[in-house]
Amino acid sequence: MLAIIGGTGLTQMEGLDVVSRKAVSTQWGEPSAEILTGSVGGKQVLFLARHGDPHRIPPHKVNYRANIQALKDAGASAVVAVNAVGGIHPECQPAGLMIPDQIVDYTWGREHTFFADDLDEVVHIDFSWPYDEPLRQLLLAQAERLNLKVMSQGVYGATQGPRLESAGEIQRMMRDGCDIVGMTGMPEAALAREAGLPYACIALVVNMAAGLTDEIITMTEIESALHQGMGKVLDLLNAGIRV
Numbered sequence: 001m002l003a004i005i006g007g008t009g010l011t012q013m014e015g016l017d018v019v020s021r022k023a024v025s026t027q028w029g030e031p032s033a034e035i036l037t038g039s040v041g042g043k044q045v046l047f048l049a050r051h052g053d054p055h056r057i058p059p060h061k062v063n064y065r066a067n068i069q070a071l072k073d074a075g076a077s078a079v080v081a082v083n084a085v086g087g088i089h090p091e092c093q094p095a096g097l098m099i100p101d102q103i104v105d106y107t108w109g110r111e112h113t114f115f116a117d118d119l120d121e122v123v124h125i126d127f128s129w130p131y132d133e134p135l136r137q138l139l140l141a142q143a144e145r146l147n148l149k150v151m152s153q154g155v156y157g158a159t160q161g162p163r164l165e166s167a168g169e170i171q172r173m174m175r176d177g178c179d180i181v182g183m184t185g186m187p188e189a190a191l192a193r194e195a196g197l198p199y200a201c202i203a204l205v206v207n208m209a210a211g212l213t214d215e216i217i218t219m220t221e222i223e224s225a226l227h228q229g230m231g232k233v234l235d236l237l238n239a240g241i242r243v
């Protein structure tokens with residue numbers, strides 16, 4: 001069963017016919033919100049609001065381990081994450097979509113692994129290709145079928161937040177090859193890999209990253225792009241993704 005993790009702007013999933021909602025707990029603590037089970041496009045899916053419902057858990061306080069564990073316990077066999085991001089690459093303009101294929105992790109101090117304590121042996125997962133390629137291709141094929149323009153690859157730079165970046169930090173990220181910047185892509189992707197769950201990301205650009213325009217970044221601008229772009233994300237999800 002596909003699980004959808006909704007980010008900023010996707011706390012409740014429109015189009016999801018909710019069949020059940022369950023408050024759960026895991027050995028890592030409680031997930032951000034109740035796990036919803038419902039159907040979209042005739043298929044059963046799980047849904048979890050990453051920042052809680054209502055939206056109140058900042059990126060560095062999300063219990064990523066509990067979220068991934070709770071979805072796995074609820075029967076998830078794959079995860080599609082929705083993330084609002086800033087655009088660094090010139091083609092990543094507000095309200096645009098990207099299905100990234102790489103990650104650079106700048107986060108720190110987050111509980112980022114299931115393999116820390118009480119181990120029989122040390123575990124190092126392979127993370128060469130952080131996103132699941134078949135799942136990425138499913139999303140891209142669905143987008144093509146819907147005639148939806150998406151960028152089919154790119155590097156997601158994950159920052160700590162909750163503040164936005166300085167212009168200097170964005171210049172460094174550009175030199176590092178990052179195309180988009182967000183605060184929640186990690187450790188979520190790595191934990192999904194550790195849990196054996198295929199994972200892909202739909203990134204919605206909601207602003208140009210710091211220092212790339214003459215303006216400062218405002219929440220009004222971000223909300224307007226979220227409003228403009230989230231319909232496309234919902235179209236993609238509601239079209240149904242067979243996993």
Ligand code: HPA
Binds near residue numbers: 164165210
């Ligand atoms: N930086 C980091 N995270 C973000 C941004 C940004 O510019 N926009 C939306 N999430």
